[in-house]
Amino acid sequence: MRTRYSFVQILLHWLVFVLVVLTYTTMDIKGCFAKGTPLRELLALTHYSLGFCVLFLMCIRLFVRGMYVTPPVKPALPRWQHYFSGGAQILIYLMFLSLPVMGILSQYYGGHDWTMFNILMPKSVFPDLPLQKLLKTLHEWLANAGYYLIGLHTLAALWHHYRRRDNTLIRMLPSRK
Template structure:
């Protein structure tokens, strides 16, 4: 086993990173654009969310097949436990968040778009369910800011404070 994640794992990690930025930006910045652009921002948000869901499930399956490369020097067991807990939270968040979002827009009963394609919707709207799902979606999305910040801070702490190879394991390979 090498000292880095596989190219596939590294690629998925950084692609998900970019898609998460896209999803969050689409929602945060839509208020600055004319109202007529809102469907476009919503489509970008939903398309990023679906892509994140597919990539996170793929990443989880790949992660089950290929174990993580060792951290050198080896951290204390408590640190390893926190790392596993943090990664579990990230996997759950970025799988559950898009699922809840998809269920929410499906149950609104209105046409919606992803990747420029009109998607199926419930024949009859269930606004109570859609509102409850929206509340969960917004809460988890806001929690996502904290989780992402904690993940990035931990990677930087590993690199600059504990001086191990945690961050380097996920960095893209240099071309020769």
């Protein structure tokens, strides 16, 4: 049985990590510029494109996850930690699949032109501004909650590595070969 995740799983994990950092960063930096300025618009368009990349890679991750058996944690986790870990993973997957979908739908129902990768994207012929506002609010709330979930994920990995001294973190790190 494997002791680490596959190369593809590790690569996808860290690519998603980099994209999530960049996606969050573009929105955080965007707020430093006045509305309507070219740089603010560029940051927003970059955010949309990066968000779509996160969605695309998360879909691939789901597919790839089904192809491999999860390597066991050694020493084995207590049952409650095993369930907590699985629940946290499900939340992370749901978050990074639903955030881009809500963002895309928010733009779609906004009724204004928008682009992704510098390509004009479809917009609803019947804009629904209350729905657009709801989707945007949910998107922003979930993104803010993401800071805590990502922090919990990171702290748990470090706790497993330095305190519990198991292979949880090692399983997802690139090989030293």
